[in-house]
Amino acid sequence: MDNADLDLLYECTFEAELLAQLDLDDGSAALAHLAAGRPVYFHDRDTPTDLVTKLFPDGTRQLVRFDTQGEHLVCEQDVKRR
Structure with a gap:
């Protein structure tokens, strides 16, 4: 595998992990920011x-x-x- 292939693999893996984490987001951090006036x-x-x-x-x-x-x-x- 060359560097371009590794970069693409990393990007695809990162995107998949990010989307999986977003599915688990319950919004509590956003609500805490709003409650703090931000x-x-x-x-x-x-x-x-x-x-x-x-x-x-x-x-x-x-x-x-x-x-x-x-x-x-x-x-x-x-x-x-x-």
Whole structure:
């Protein structure tokens, strides 16, 4: 096996392990961040492919994108807590 093959094998293994761990995620770390007053970032099926959802403790949601310049706000939606 050459280095390119090993890199591909490592990448595939890493991706499989990451996806398996994501399936086990119960969201407790995100809830702890929100409870401490910090926003969390996530991507789900309702988030456009090239964006990330930023959720604030008050329920406000922002769609943001990242590049080498940092985080950029695309749009914001206020959501009232129930």
